[in-house]
Amino acid sequence: MLGRKDDEKALRQLASSVEPVSLSLEILQTACAWVWVTPEALINFLIASRQRANAPGPCRRHLTPKSPAVAAQPASRRPPLNLEMGDLDRAIAQLRACRPIPEAEVRELCHKARELLIEEGNVVTVNAPVTICGDIHGQFHDLMELFRVGGDVPDTNYLFMGDFVDRGFYSLESFLLLLCLKVRYPDRMTLIRGNHESRQITTVYGFYDECLRKYGSANVWRYCCDVFDYLALGAIVLGASNTLSPNPDTSSEAPTIDEDSDVEIQVCNADGQIMTQFSRQARSRVHGRSPSGAATTNGVAPGAGAPTNTGPPGSGASGSSGGSIGNPAGAVLCVHGGLSPLIDVVDKIRLLDRKQEVPHEGAMCDLLWSDPDEIDGWGLSPRGAGFLFGADIVKVFNHKNDLSLIARAHQLVMEGFKEMFDANIVTVWSAPNYCYRCGNVAALLELSEDESGLGVFARSNGEVGRSDGGVGSGGGGGSRGVLTESSRGAVMSGPARRYRVFQAAPQDSRGMPAKKPVADYFL
Amino acid sequence: MSASSIPNLLSLRGSRGGRGRTRGGRAGPGGPGPDAAAAHNATIQATDTDAAVSRLSAVELGYLDDPFARLFVQQPPGPSSRRLPIINRGTYTRTTAIENIVSHFLQTTQGQKRQIISLGAGTDTRALRLFASTSPVITDLAYHELDFPATVAQKLTTIRSSPQLQSILTITPNLSPPPPPPSPNSSQTTTTYQTTSTTNPTNTLTLHGIDLRSLTATSPPLPSITSTLPTLLISECCLCYLSPQEAASVLSHFTTLIPAAGLGIILYEPIKPQDPFGRMMVSNLAARQIRMPTLEVYKQPEDQAARLRDAGFEFVETLTVDAAWERWVDAEEKERVDALEGLDEVEEWVLLAGHYIVAWAWKGGKFELPGT
Known part of the structure; x- marks a missing residue:
C-alpha cells in the first residue's frame, strides 16, 4: 500500500513525533490505505487537526515534524497569499504533481476565480483555434495525458465542457489545476459547467467525500461549489476553419490526403498519426479504417442550405446577407448536456440567472442534463433530469441560430467521440477507461483557426470586454477584431474537425501518490 | 473497529496484499511463505465480504429490505459502506431477479418438502429472510448452504452471537460439533451444522463447511441432502471461481444425486470478457487476484445456456442484469428505486449490468421456473 520508502519514513517520523496520542506505523499505514489518501495528505490532515486542537498556543511549533517532506505543507506557515503569478505558478506546479494545495490557497484561488467568472456571460465567446474536451471526472493522470496529447496550456487554447469532478479519485487536483490554469491564463482556458458541478451531485458521486478525506473538513468543497455557481453554461466558438491546420505531429510516413482542404474529419491517435480521414464533398472515407465514432456522418454537409441570419452568431438575429460574418464555417455551440425545450435561441441562455445551484428542472438544468437520441422531437430522459432530443430539434435549432455544430459531452461513448444527426x-468524451472500469478510449476535438483572412471577432467573454482579445497572451492571428466584407456570402459548411483519440495513462506513468484505483464489480 | 476487520477492508479496497504483508489477514495461515492455493481461497472468501458490504449499502439506502445485512458486515455504520448508485442498483436488480426465480420455485412446489442448495453462500441472508417472512409459502423447506469451513464457522459464530438471529433459528445441538479452527486449507474436512426455524420447525437451515471442489458425480451425498426432494441449486457468483471442469463436476454431483425429483438451478455470473469493458473487468479483477476461469469458456449468454443443457437441464432461460431491470422491475418499483439516489450514469449502467447474467434451468417436470 505504501509504494515509497520515504512515505514510510515520513509516517514513521510522524508516528514518533505526534504526542500525546501515539500512533503506530501500522495504524497510519492502514489509515492511508483505508481512507485512500496519500501518506502526505494524511500527515497534513493530522497536523492541521492538531493545530486546530491546540491553537492558539505557543506549543504549535513542535507539533510540526522536522522532516522536510512533512514540513512543506502546513498552511499556517506559508506566506500570506495574494495569488501573484509566482504563487499561481507554484500552485500549478504542485497540482501538476497531483498534490493538493493548502486550504488557504484554495480559498484564495476560488475567490479569484469567482471574480473572473462573474465577468463572463452565460455563453462565453471563444475564438478558434480551440481544443474542446468533454468529461474529466477526477481522472487526474488521464488529464495529464490529455495535455500531452492536446498540447500544454497556454500553447493550446482549451475549452472544457464540464464534469471535472466526481467518480475518479483525484477530482480535487483535477479541478483545482484547471481552475489555476483558468486564473493564470484566462483567455486560453474556458471552463463551462457540467451537471456534476453541483452540491447535490458531488455529495453522492465522490467529490464531497474526497475533500473531506483530503482536508478533514468540507471547507474546500464549499469553496469549489461556490465557484461552480459562477461557471458559464455554454460557449460559442467563432472563426473555426473549413479546413484543418497542418497536423504538426504528423510524421512524414503518415498518410496524407492530396488536398488538405478536402478533409472534413480527421482522426488521430495519441501520437498524432492519422488513423482515418473523411473528405468534405462526399463525406466518404478517404483513408484508414472506419472510426466507429464518426460512422454516422454520412449525408449532406451541415448548413449547406445557407442560413439567412447574419447577426451575432447564436443570437438568431437577422441580417441582410447569407452567411455569418467572421464565421465561414458557422459557429459552434458548446454545452455540457444539450438543448432545452425552453431555449429556442442562444440569446435565451444569456438571459438565465446562472449563479445558483443547478436546479432540478428548467432551462439551466436541461442544458446540463439533456441527451440527443434517435427520436422525433422531445422525450423523457432516463436520467430523471433534462430531456432527450431528436435530430429534428437539433437541425432546426442550428439553422435558427446560425450554428454549424453543437459540441457536447455528458455521455460515455466508447470510441471517445460520436457525431450524430x-x-x-457531436459528443466528446475525455475520460479514458471511465471509472477505471469501462475500457473506453477518450477524445478531444480540435477546431482550426480560419486563416483565410475573413476575420474573426475579438473574444469578449460575453457582455464585458475584459479580454484583450488574446493579444499578448499568445493568441495567434493578427486579424483579430477585424471584420472583412469578403466573408459575406461564404457558404457555411461546418468546421473541419480533428479528433485526437487517446487511452488511459499507463499505470507506471502515474505520479508518485497514485494508488492503484480499484473499480467495483458485482461479486 | 476490531483489529480483525481491518484486513477485510484492505482486501475490499484492492490487491495490495501481495507482498507478504498479509499478517492478520482474514483467513491467512499466519506463517510466512506464499501459499498460492490458500491465498486464492482467501481471495474468493473476501469477495463474499465485498458482496456483503454492497448488500448493506443497498439496504441502508432503501433499495432492499434486509434486517440481517448489518450483522454480516464488520464495519461501523456510516458512509464507509456506501456504494455508488450504479452498484446499488446492480445489487438490487440481481437480488430481486434471483428472488423472483426462488419464489417461483417455492410456489410451484408448495405443499411438499423441498430443498434449496446455495453454493458458496457465504454471508448470504436469503435463507434468514425466508425464515423470517410470514408468507404461508415458506414451509417444508430444507435450505442448505455450502461454503468453506472457515466461512461456515464464521457464519455460525454470527448466528450464535446475535439475539436477532437466535430468535428465528435454533441450532440443533446434536448435529453441531465444536467449531474447528478456521483454516482455508482444510478442504478435506467437512463440517455440518443444522439449525431449525423457531417459527416453523418444518424449515431447516443446514450449513455445510466444505470445499466445493471435492464434490463429484461419485462423491457421497452431503449429510441431510436428500435425493428425492424437488431441489433448487443457487450459484450466486460462486462456480465462476472454479475451473470449468471443477464447476461441471459440482453440477454433475447434483444431477447424478437428484435424477428424478426435479432439479433447478440459478446461475449468476459475469459474461462477455472480450469486449473493451469485459477485458478491463478481467484485468481489474486479476489485479485483485480474482480469477474467473469459467468466464473464459462461457463468454456469451448462449454459452451459458449450452452449458446448462449439456448438464442435462431441459428448460433454460437467461437474462442479463440490465434486461432483468427492464423486464422484471415494474414501472412503479422503478420509480421508487430511481427516487432513492438518482442514477446519472445511464450508459455505464447498461454497460456494467449488461456484463452480468442470470441463467436458470430446470428438469424433471416436478416444478417450473419463470420465463424471461
Whole structure:
C-alpha cells in the first residue's frame, strides 16, 4: 500500500513525533490505505487537526515534524497569499504533481476565480483555434495525458465542457489545476459547467467525500461549489476553419490526403498519426479504417442550405446577407448536456440567472442534463433530469441560430467521440477507461483557426470586454477584431474537425501518490 | 473497529496484499511463505465480504429490505459502506431477479418438502429472510448452504452471537460439533451444522463447511441432502471461481444425486470478457487476484445456456442484469428505486449490468421456473 520508502519514513517520523496520542506505523499505514489518501495528505490532515486542537498556543511549533517532506505543507506557515503569478505558478506546479494545495490557497484561488467568472456571460465567446474536451471526472493522470496529447496550456487554447469532478479519485487536483490554469491564463482556458458541478451531485458521486478525506473538513468543497455557481453554461466558438491546420505531429510516413482542404474529419491517435480521414464533398472515407465514432456522418454537409441570419452568431438575429460574418464555417455551440425545450435561441441562455445551484428542472438544468437520441422531437430522459432530443430539434435549432455544430459531452461513448444527426451534434468524451472500469478510449476535438483572412471577432467573454482579445497572451492571428466584407456570402459548411483519440495513462506513468484505483464489480 | 476487520477492508479496497504483508489477514495461515492455493481461497472468501458490504449499502439506502445485512458486515455504520448508485442498483436488480426465480420455485412446489442448495453462500441472508417472512409459502423447506469451513464457522459464530438471529433459528445441538479452527486449507474436512426455524420447525437451515471442489458425480451425498426432494441449486457468483471442469463436476454431483425429483438451478455470473469493458473487468479483477476461469469458456449468454443443457437441464432461460431491470422491475418499483439516489450514469449502467447474467434451468417436470 505504501509504494515509497520515504512515505514510510515520513509516517514513521510522524508516528514518533505526534504526542500525546501515539500512533503506530501500522495504524497510519492502514489509515492511508483505508481512507485512500496519500501518506502526505494524511500527515497534513493530522497536523492541521492538531493545530486546530491546540491553537492558539505557543506549543504549535513542535507539533510540526522536522522532516522536510512533512514540513512543506502546513498552511499556517506559508506566506500570506495574494495569488501573484509566482504563487499561481507554484500552485500549478504542485497540482501538476497531483498534490493538493493548502486550504488557504484554495480559498484564495476560488475567490479569484469567482471574480473572473462573474465577468463572463452565460455563453462565453471563444475564438478558434480551440481544443474542446468533454468529461474529466477526477481522472487526474488521464488529464495529464490529455495535455500531452492536446498540447500544454497556454500553447493550446482549451475549452472544457464540464464534469471535472466526481467518480475518479483525484477530482480535487483535477479541478483545482484547471481552475489555476483558468486564473493564470484566462483567455486560453474556458471552463463551462457540467451537471456534476453541483452540491447535490458531488455529495453522492465522490467529490464531497474526497475533500473531506483530503482536508478533514468540507471547507474546500464549499469553496469549489461556490465557484461552480459562477461557471458559464455554454460557449460559442467563432472563426473555426473549413479546413484543418497542418497536423504538426504528423510524421512524414503518415498518410496524407492530396488536398488538405478536402478533409472534413480527421482522426488521430495519441501520437498524432492519422488513423482515418473523411473528405468534405462526399463525406466518404478517404483513408484508414472506419472510426466507429464518426460512422454516422454520412449525408449532406451541415448548413449547406445557407442560413439567412447574419447577426451575432447564436443570437438568431437577422441580417441582410447569407452567411455569418467572421464565421465561414458557422459557429459552434458548446454545452455540457444539450438543448432545452425552453431555449429556442442562444440569446435565451444569456438571459438565465446562472449563479445558483443547478436546479432540478428548467432551462439551466436541461442544458446540463439533456441527451440527443434517435427520436422525433422531445422525450423523457432516463436520467430523471433534462430531456432527450431528436435530430429534428437539433437541425432546426442550428439553422435558427446560425450554428454549424453543437459540441457536447455528458455521455460515455466508447470510441471517445460520436457525431450524430448528419454531424449536427457531436459528443466528446475525455475520460479514458471511465471509472477505471469501462475500457473506453477518450477524445478531444480540435477546431482550426480560419486563416483565410475573413476575420474573426475579438473574444469578449460575453457582455464585458475584459479580454484583450488574446493579444499578448499568445493568441495567434493578427486579424483579430477585424471584420472583412469578403466573408459575406461564404457558404457555411461546418468546421473541419480533428479528433485526437487517446487511452488511459499507463499505470507506471502515474505520479508518485497514485494508488492503484480499484473499480467495483458485482461479486 | 476490531483489529480483525481491518484486513477485510484492505482486501475490499484492492490487491495490495501481495507482498507478504498479509499478517492478520482474514483467513491467512499466519506463517510466512506464499501459499498460492490458500491465498486464492482467501481471495474468493473476501469477495463474499465485498458482496456483503454492497448488500448493506443497498439496504441502508432503501433499495432492499434486509434486517440481517448489518450483522454480516464488520464495519461501523456510516458512509464507509456506501456504494455508488450504479452498484446499488446492480445489487438490487440481481437480488430481486434471483428472488423472483426462488419464489417461483417455492410456489410451484408448495405443499411438499423441498430443498434449496446455495453454493458458496457465504454471508448470504436469503435463507434468514425466508425464515423470517410470514408468507404461508415458506414451509417444508430444507435450505442448505455450502461454503468453506472457515466461512461456515464464521457464519455460525454470527448466528450464535446475535439475539436477532437466535430468535428465528435454533441450532440443533446434536448435529453441531465444536467449531474447528478456521483454516482455508482444510478442504478435506467437512463440517455440518443444522439449525431449525423457531417459527416453523418444518424449515431447516443446514450449513455445510466444505470445499466445493471435492464434490463429484461419485462423491457421497452431503449429510441431510436428500435425493428425492424437488431441489433448487443457487450459484450466486460462486462456480465462476472454479475451473470449468471443477464447476461441471459440482453440477454433475447434483444431477447424478437428484435424477428424478426435479432439479433447478440459478446461475449468476459475469459474461462477455472480450469486449473493451469485459477485458478491463478481467484485468481489474486479476489485479485483485480474482480469477474467473469459467468466464473464459462461457463468454456469451448462449454459452451459458449450452452449458446448462449439456448438464442435462431441459428448460433454460437467461437474462442479463440490465434486461432483468427492464423486464422484471415494474414501472412503479422503478420509480421508487430511481427516487432513492438518482442514477446519472445511464450508459455505464447498461454497460456494467449488461456484463452480468442470470441463467436458470430446470428438469424433471416436478416444478417450473419463470420465463424471461
